[in-house]
Amino acid sequence: MPVLGRICLLLALVICVYGIGASLYGARSGRVEFSDSGRRAVYALAIVLTAAFAVLEVAFLRNDFAFNTVADTSSRTTPTFYRAAAVWSSQEGSLLLWAWLLSLWSSLALFLVRKRMRDIAAYATAILLGFGAFFIALMIFYATPFATRSPAPVEGVGLDPLLRFPTMMIHPPMLYSGYTLCTIPLAFAMGALIARRVDADWIRATRRFAFAAWLFLGVGILLGARWSYAELGWGGYWGWDAVENASLMPWLTGTAFLHSLMVQEKRGMLKVWNVSLVLATGTLAIMGTFLVRSGVLNSIHAFGGATLGVPFVTLIGVLIAGSIYLVVSRREMLRSEHRLDSLLSRESIFLANNVVLVALCFVIFWGTYFPLISEALTGNEASVGPPWFDRYTVPLALVLVLLSGIGPVIAWRRATLANARRNFVAPLLSALVALVALLAAGVSHKPFALAMFCCAAFVLGAVGQEFVRGTLARRAIAGEAPPVALLALVRRNRRRYGGYIVHIGIAVLFVGVAASSSFQHAVEQRLSPGSSSRVGAYTLRYVRPTATVTPKNDAAHTGSTLSLGAVVDVSKHGHHVATLRPSEGFYDSGEPAQGTVGHLIGGQAVSHISMSAGPTRDVWTAIAPDISAPALARIVTIGNRTLPADEAVVALGFLARAYLKNPPPAQFHFIVSPLVMWIWLGGLIVFGGGLIAIWPAPSAVRRRVAMRSRARSAHGLARA
Amino acid sequence: MQAVAVILAFVLLAVVLFVISGPLRARRAGDAQEQTHPSFEQAELEAAREAKYREIRDAELDLRTGKLSRADYESIDGTLRAEALKILDRLRALAGAETPETNGD
Numbered sequence: 005m006p007v008l009g010r011i012c013l014l015l016a017l018v019i020c021v022y023g024i025g026a027s028l029y030g031a032r033s034g035r036v037e038f039s040d041s042g043r044r045a046v047y048a049l050a051i052v053l054t055a056a057f058a059v060l061e062v063a064f065l066r067n068d069f070a071f072n073t074v075a076d077t078s079s080r081t082t083p084t085f086y087r088a089a090a091v092w093s094s095q096e097g098s099l100l101l102w103a104w105l106l107s108l109w110s111s112l113a114l115f116l117v118r119k120r121m122r123d124i125a126a127y128a129t130a131i132l133l134g135f136g137a138f139f140i141a142l143m144i145f146y147a148t149p150f151a152t153r154s155p156a157p158v159e160g161v162g163l164d165p166l167l168r169f170p171t172m173m174i175h176p177p178m179l180y181s182g183y184t185l186c187t188i189p190l191a192f193a194m195g196a197l198i199a200r201r202v203d204a205d206w207i208r209a210t211r212r213f214a215f216a217a218w219l220f221l222g223v224g225i226l227l228g229a230r231w232s233y234a235e236l237g238w239g240g241y242w243g244w245d246a247v248e249n250a251s252l253m254p255w256l257t258g259t260a261f262l263h264s265l266m267v268q269e270k271r272g273m274l275k276v277w278n279v280s281l282v283l284a285t286g287t288l289a290i291m292g293t294f295l296v297r298s299g300v301l302n303s304i305h306a307f308g309g310a311t312l313g314v315p316f317v318t319l320i321g322v323l324i325a326g327s328i329y330l331v332v333s334r335r336e337m338l339r340s341e342h343r344l345d346s347l348l349s350r351e352s353i354f355l356a357n358n359v360v361l362v363a364l365c366f367v368i369f370w371g372t373y374f375p376l377i378s379e380a381l382t383g384n385e386a387s388v389g390p391p392w393f394d395r396y397t398v399p400l401a402l403v404l405v406l407l408s409g410i411g412p413v414i415a416w417r418r419a420t421l422a423n424a425r426r427n428f429v430a431p432l433l434s435a436l437v438a439l440v441a442l443l444a445a446g447v448s449h450k451p452f453a454l455a456m457f458c459c460a461a462f463v464l465g466a467v468g469q470e471f472v473r474g475t476l477a478r479r480a481i482a483g484e485a486p487p488v489a490l491l492a493l494v495r496r497n498r499r500r501y502g503g504y505i506v507h508i509g510i511a512v513l514f515v516g517v518a519a520s521s522s523f524q525h526a527v528e529q530r531l532s533p534g535s536s537s538r539v540g541a542y543t544l545r546y547v548r549p550t551a552t553v554t555p556k557n558d559a560a561h562t563g564s565t566l567s568l569g570a571v572v573d574v575s576k577h578g579h580h581v582a583t584l585r586p587s588e589g590f591y592d593s594g595e596p597a598q599g600t601v602g603h604l605i606g607g608q609a610v611s612h613i614s615m616s617a618g619p620t621r622d623v624w625t626a627i628a629p630d631i632s633a634p635a636l637a638r639i640v641t642i643g644n645r646t647l648p649a650d651e652a653v654v655a656l657g658f659l660a661r662a663y664l665k666n667p668p669p670a671q672f673h674f675i676v677s678p679l680v681m682w683i684w685l686g687g688l689i690v691f692g693g694g695l696i697a698i699w700p701a702p703s704a705v706r707r708r709v710a711m712r713s714r715a716r717s718a719h720g721l722a723r724a
Numbered sequence: 725m726q727a728v729a730v731i732l733a734f735v736l737l738a739v740v741l742f743v744i745s746g747p748l749r750a751r752r753a754g755d756a757q758e759q760t761h762p763s764f765e766q767a768e769l770e771a772a773r774e775a776k777y778r779e780i781r782d783a784e785l786d787l788r789t790g791k792l793s794r795a796d797y798e799s800i801d802g803t804l805r806a807e808a809l810k811i812l813d814r815l816r817a818l819a820g821a822e823t824p825e826t827n828g829d
Contacts, residue, residue, distance in 0.1 A: 055732075416782055416786065420796060497785065
């Protein structure tokens with residue numbers, strides 16, 4: 005079947021080249037049938053890449069180690085669940101996933117606009133197929149997922165144990181969906197610039213895809229953070245890792261675009277800004293892929309570093325140069341149709357919000373790329389760590405949260421000072437109450453956290469007031485019961501109130517971030533059974549050791565050959581709170597040189613943390629058992645010397661028993677963090693609000709609303 | 725297995741050719757009905773009309789939720805309705821008849 009995969013890739017490249025030619029010819033000559041054929045080439049690409057992806061997926065599920073990617077990233081002991089996800093853990097498989105998702109999303113976007121904007125869509129088709137051709141060419145010439153070896157090995161290396169977690173099944177497809185969706189508004193923006201049609205039509209057509217990109221990227225980022233916190237052994241959810249940053253940057257510019265596009269739709273303003281944001285978001289998405297896939301970074305995410313740097317840099321260079329040329333050459337058409345009526349207007353707040361978001365993006369861009377540029381110029385490795393990022397991002401985040409509370413209470417076009425004063429009473433009171441309560445609780449020693457809590461209270465007050473007033477207004481018109489009026493209000497103004505819900509989610513999320521990073525207690529200590537450690541107000545006692553042998557018995561279901569852990573009792577003021585069971589999994593290295601027993605546990609050791617999570621605090625534990633203790637090392641040495649490969653697992657049983665009988669002191673990492681759950685809860689609220697905002701209004705309602713507006717316009721105009 | 729792969733590849737090629745050549749075949753066979761699509765200007769005006777309607781609705785909601793004073797609302801609403809009328813007039817002139825049904829949200 006690798007032959008079928010290779011044929012699919014060649015066919016896909018031919019389809020891309022044909023589609024680009026047909027679309028461009030159709031656009032230039034006005035021959036619609038060629039533009040349509042080009043569009044259908046995208047559908048054909050989706051079919052062919054689906055077939056290619058299916059070939060690779062089947063190879064993974066069938067343990068076909070003749071495929072290099074399968075042999076390198078999977079094994080018979082890798083649980084089926086993770087074998088299915090192992091496709092995108094390799095360089096080659098992830099490129100295929102990128103191209104496949106691009107073809108699917110592009111097909112959907114082009115299908116939805118098939119009867120509109122034919123001139124713009126034809127250029128957008130060519131650009132999207134250009135991206136497709138790039139990634140397919142990479143797979144054909146640099147990193148083919150269908151390369152084989154003969155004879156096929158009987159066993160594969162196995163999936164990186166760090167990736168054997170449910171969130172890692174979903175995280176990459178979410179992130180890649182976000183990245184690929186970012187290219188759709190970019191393609192349409194470029195198409196609009198090339199076709200010289202820079203009105204709001206292309207924005208209307210691609211708005212939902214920009215929103216979907218924002219949503220998928222956000223979910224991907226949050227899943228990555230959750231994976232880092234709940235699965236990796238360091239206890240944090242965000243480390244300013246370059247790959248984390250790479251996904252955050254397009255999300256920030258995408259957020260800015262989602263706000264400023266409303267200004268263009270309503271007022272015909274910020275056209276240069278909007279088109280630049282879309283182009284920047286698409287380019288940052290490609291740069292994010294470049295960071296992960298080029299091997300330029302030394303990061304857990306940049307596994308499988310290869311020689312894709314030059315092609316990616318070339319693509320990014322072409323994108324940046326092309327974007328600048330198009331914006332500069334069309335600057336006359338991109339002039340604003342109106343000016344700001346007042347500095348006290350929602351447009352101004354959106355502009356301020358955009359400036360802060362772009363400033364945040366710039367800071368993160370500089371902190372991420374500066375080490376690379378510095379190393380390229382001087383040859384010396386440089387890096388900037390979390391303190392550097394925190395210095396700039398914390399104040400910007402404070403302003404951002406504050407603006408997300410100010411925006412909803414300010415009217416479009418202009419607001420009077422008297423109205424503004426009245427509208428700020430409730431939010432300011434909320435902030436004041438929060439301030440007094442927090443000062444009374446003694447949190448004055450963390451000024452940034454205190455400021456963030458007050459800003460969040462301001463947002464909750466502002467948005468709460470909006471919901472209350474909107475519901476009351478709705479009741480006054482329709483005489484509905486409050487819950488019905490609230491639902492009707494949201495249903496009839498999805499974008500507005502969906503957006504407000506997003507603001508609530510952001511405030512909740514930042515409260516979680518501020519609290520957990522400012523008021524965390526962490527202890528690293530070596531403990532023997534029976535001894536305990538004090539972490540904040542909690543006492544954690546190492547009750548007894550635990551051990552399991554063979555992948556079948558691995559409690560974490562990650563296929564570890566040996567798992568050593570502990571039962572930890574958590575109590576507060578003498579009262580039992582929770583029983584935790586952290587462990588560390590040891591995996592087969594597949595290296596015969598380590599001995600028949602040694603290789604069974606000689607692979608990567610991965611911490612399986614255990615925590616008690618709650619709305620007010622998380623108690624988080626990780627353990628690093630000392631497997632090199634003399635008594636245990638002796639069993640491995642003897643086993644290596646005396647046991648053949650097929651009986652080596654017996655030694656693991658002895659090892660587990662020895663560990664349980666006479667456990668050496670183990671290194672523990674305990675963390676008590678307040679309000680971490682608020683981060684995940686805030687994320688859920690953000691994405692719930694996003695879904696409400698993105699959800700299309702029923703067509704009947706749309707027609708009715710439009711007709712009523714039209715009638716009112718005519719009536720009002722007659723009145724004037 | 726190789727033979728199956730080659731057969732599947734040919735099937736895939738046939739599907740691709742069928743999908744891609746559809747519009748070209750239809751055109752050549754004279755089956756293609758020239759669809760009536762709105763002109764660029766009409767599409768632009770329809771988008772502007774939708775945006776204007778949304779602005780009118782938003783201004784009304786801003787008034788009801790206390791973000792706009794009555795005086796400001798009346799001034800903004802009058803301006804918006806006048807702008808909407810201009811767009812409707814241009815659309816009517818373009819269509820030469822009744823304004824087409826909207827499909828925006």
